[in-house]
Amino acid sequence: MNEPLFVIPLWADLSAVALGGLQGALFASGFRGQRRLDLLGVAIIGIVMGMGGGLIRDLLLNVTPTTLQSNWYLITAVAAALLGMLLATILERVSWLIVGLDALVIGLFGAFGTSKALYLGLPEVPAIFVGVAAAVGGGILRDVLMGLPVAIMHVGSLYAVAAGAGCVVLTVSFSLGAPLTAAAISAVAVTTVIRLLAVVFDISLPEQRALYRRKVAVETSAIAVVGGTRAADNGDAGATG
Amino acid sequence: MNEPLFVIPLWADLSAVALGGLQGALFASGFRGQRRLDLLGVAIIGIVMGMGGGLIRDLLLNVTPTTLQSNWYLITAVAAALLGMLLATILERVSWLIVGLDALVIGLFGAFGTSKALYLGLPEVPAIFVGVAAAVGGGILRDVLMGLPVAIMHVGSLYAVAAGAGCVVLTVSFSLGAPLTAAAISAVAVTTVIRLLAVVFDISLPEQRALYRRKVAVETSAIAVVGGTRAADNGDAGATG
Amino acid sequence: MNEPLFVIPLWADLSAVALGGLQGALFASGFRGQRRLDLLGVAIIGIVMGMGGGLIRDLLLNVTPTTLQSNWYLITAVAAALLGMLLATILERVSWLIVGLDALVIGLFGAFGTSKALYLGLPEVPAIFVGVAAAVGGGILRDVLMGLPVAIMHVGSLYAVAAGAGCVVLTVSFSLGAPLTAAAISAVAVTTVIRLLAVVFDISLPEQRALYRRKVAVETSAIAVVGGTRAADNGDAGATG
Numbered sequence: 001m002n003e004p005l006f007v008i009p010l011w012a013d014l015s016a017v018a019l020g021g022l023q024g025a026l027f028a029s030g031f032r033g034q035r036r037l038d039l040l041g042v043a044i045i046g047i048v049m050g051m052g053g054g055l056i057r058d059l060l061l062n063v064t065p066t067t068l069q070s071n072w073y074l075i076t077a078v079a080a081a082l083l084g085m086l087l088a089t090i091l092e093r094v095s096w097l098i099v100g101l102d103a104l105v106i107g108l109f110g111a112f113g114t115s116k117a118l119y120l121g122l123p124e125v126p127a128i129f130v131g132v133a134a135a136v137g138g139g140i141l142r143d144v145l146m147g148l149p150v151a152i153m154h155v156g157s158l159y160a161v162a163a164g165a166g167c168v169v170l171t172v173s174f175s176l177g178a179p180l181t182a183a184a185i186s187a188v189a190v191t192t193v194i195r196l197l198a199v200v201f202d203i204s205l206p207e208q209r210a211l212y213r214r215k216v217a218v219e220t221s222a223i224a225v226v227g228g229t230r231a232a233d234n235g236d237a238g239a240t241g
Numbered sequence: 242m243n244e245p246l247f248v249i250p251l252w253a254d255l256s257a258v259a260l261g262g263l264q265g266a267l268f269a270s271g272f273r274g275q276r277r278l279d280l281l282g283v284a285i286i287g288i289v290m291g292m293g294g295g296l297i298r299d300l301l302l303n304v305t306p307t308t309l310q311s312n313w314y315l316i317t318a319v320a321a322a323l324l325g326m327l328l329a330t331i332l333e334r335v336s337w338l339i340v341g342l343d344a345l346v347i348g349l350f351g352a353f354g355t356s357k358a359l360y361l362g363l364p365e366v367p368a369i370f371v372g373v374a375a376a377v378g379g380g381i382l383r384d385v386l387m388g389l390p391v392a393i394m395h396v397g398s399l400y401a402v403a404a405g406a407g408c409v410v411l412t413v414s415f416s417l418g419a420p421l422t423a424a425a426i427s428a429v430a431v432t433t434v435i436r437l438l439a440v441v442f443d444i445s446l447p448e449q450r451a452l453y454r455r456k457v458a459v460e461t462s463a464i465a466v467v468g469g470t471r472a473a474d475n476g477d478a479g480a481t482g
Numbered sequence: 483m484n485e486p487l488f489v490i491p492l493w494a495d496l497s498a499v500a501l502g503g504l505q506g507a508l509f510a511s512g513f514r515g516q517r518r519l520d521l522l523g524v525a526i527i528g529i530v531m532g533m534g535g536g537l538i539r540d541l542l543l544n545v546t547p548t549t550l551q552s553n554w555y556l557i558t559a560v561a562a563a564l565l566g567m568l569l570a571t572i573l574e575r576v577s578w579l580i581v582g583l584d585a586l587v588i589g590l591f592g593a594f595g596t597s598k599a600l601y602l603g604l605p606e607v608p609a610i611f612v613g614v615a616a617a618v619g620g621g622i623l624r625d626v627l628m629g630l631p632v633a634i635m636h637v638g639s640l641y642a643v644a645a646g647a648g649c650v651v652l653t654v655s656f657s658l659g660a661p662l663t664a665a666a667i668s669a670v671a672v673t674t675v676i677r678l679l680a681v682v683f684d685i686s687l688p689e690q691r692a693l694y695r696r697k698v699a700v701e702t703s704a705i706a707v708v709g710g711t712r713a714a715d716n717g718d719a720g721a722t723g
Contacts, residue, residue, distance in 0.1 A: 126309035
């Protein structure tokens with residue numbers, strides 16, 4: 001199967017890759033497990049978070065990965081990851097920015113994935129699946145590479161649900177005759193808003209909480225027993241610290 | 242490479258997907274680690290167990306994944322998983338049914354994988370490999386997503402051996418001129434019977450044992466320290482319970 | 483996309499597969515975690531290390547996997563792994579051989595990956611990425627299957643850097659007009675030498691050290707807190723029990 005003529009505008013695609021890489025670096029530098037990541041590790045996480053979604057999408061669609069058709073994807077992902085690492089201390093204070101970024105990235109990867117799948121003629125349900133897989137796939141790869149529990153299986157419902165909602169909106173409006181670009185923009189908006197609302201109405205930040213919980217899980221996996229209370233204390237300290 | 246005209250009958254393919262999804266849900270609900278799965282987690286495991294084998298097969302063959310060509314695969318996998326979750330308490334009592342189901346699923350995925358590979362012109366050995374990968378691939382993905390030790394590496398020999406035997410039978414009889422459908426049916430029978438015999442002559446249920454062992458491993462990974470003896474006791478209790 | 487006419491000579495390709503399988507078996511038999519691998523486990527690790535790089539390369543390039551086009555790849559990988567298991571006790575004494583072998587394998591997979599990518603018309607940066615992914619991909623799959631921390635994320639910088647350097651040399655010299663074969667041979671040499679120099683000037687063997695560190699991490703993950711001595715006791719008890 002040859003690469004079809006469906007083209008996500010390069011600037012939009014690269015923006016998603018850059019935001020993904022940035023988010024990956026912030027995640028990685030926020031992670032204080034037993035093992036620290038070196039520069040190369042951060043670059044890898046940036047590539048995985050910036051390009052993983054697109055790679056998984058194209059593997060599922062059996063087309064040549066778009067992210068490997070141009071030098072810019074890898075350069076952008078790595079540059080964004082290194083920038084993210086440099087800015088980590090500043091950006092961690094503005095955690096609403098990280099959450100917003102994250103919500104936008106999920107929305108973008110989901111919308112790009114479902115759009116491309118519909119364009120290639122996939123039926124509605126698999127098109128939604130491809131979008132969700134593209135939205136959450138980078139995070140799954142990241143967790144597997146970093147040896148963390150896969151977030152989506154335990155705490156990530158909000159992710160997949162937000163991504164799924166956007167992809168459903170895209171698919172339905174496209175089926176009803178809306179132009180693909182308009183449908184995709186609505187999908188990004190829907191996913192981002194749902195994700196942000198979920199965060200807001202959950203009072204604290206689920207992703208941060210998840211991150212801490214996972215960090216704590218890693219750190220205390222051995223210690224948990226020594227005393228249930230101590231483990232809990234530790235967790236709370238982490239959350240408020 | 243374009244999708245060839247090789248078509249596994251949709252009802253047969255969907256049956257395998259449904260059985261896989263059901264089996265996945267039973268596994269997931271039987272799993273009582275530190276972290277419980279939510280509804281979405283069960284649906285994901287259902288998709289992975291019902292569609293993972295077919296996806297891996299088609300990725301290895303470099304053809305467009307059949308499971309994404311129709312809405313029914315995802316709907317079937319998710320519906321079977323949710324049904325499995327509802328019926329878990331009932332079905333867990335009839336554990337021979339779960340084991341039988343499991344054996345049948347391995348047989349079906351193995352036979353479909355090897356058939357498709359042979360049909361596409363792959364040589365014998367890789368055709369067998371693709372069948373085995375399709376048979377055990379869903380379980381590997383499940384273990385990685387759930388953060389469990391990959392069963393096939395430690396306790397799963399019987400799985401891979403049973404799947405391999407069926408795929409060898411298929412390949413040999415096809416090479417000797419048997420029609421593909423007949424060869425595939427024999428392969429399913431061979432795999433299922435070997436797997437069931439293995440379970441019967443192992444007196445207790447290896448997969449159950451494995452499951453317990455893994456559950457115990459997860460549960461006691463932190464507790465092991467409190468005392469080597471207690472950990473061992475716990476393990477034995479689990480194995481005999 | 484049809485398989486292009488680019489052909490790595492079968493003997494060269496099979497040599498890399500054999501060396502990879504051998505190296506995989508040595509790694510697996512050197513690994514003494516809580517769970518030992520059986521014969522099948524060693525064969526799987528051999529396949530993963532011998533064929534994983536080529537499979538990942540061809541998935542990224544969206545071409546039919548070369549390693550599944552002939553019976554010889556799987557036969558070679560499994561035979562090499564079983565041979566490696568038999569020779570493990572002898573070969574472990576000549577650890578410089580293992581390190582040399584390993585360096586050569588990384589060089590070969592990296593050079594084959596980048597060559598094929600360039601031949602298929604990929605731009606420079608993704609061609610280097612494909613080479614590095616092919617060089618380190620087998621090891622990542624191995625670590626995930628064996629439930630080990632993914633080496634490349636924590637201690638494997640030297641691997642990826644050595645592979646990357648070779649792939650850069652290949653790409654640059656090819657862009658400057660050097661014939662692909664000559665460029666590939668230089669790349670293998672560069673990667674192997676860098677990797678060996680890194681090992682030599684690091685005084686001890688990083689890969690061995692990493693292996694030990696990982697083994698220790700696995701064995702003591704639960705026990706770390708209470709006390710090193712008890713931990714060791716517990717481990718021994720488990721092994722003899």
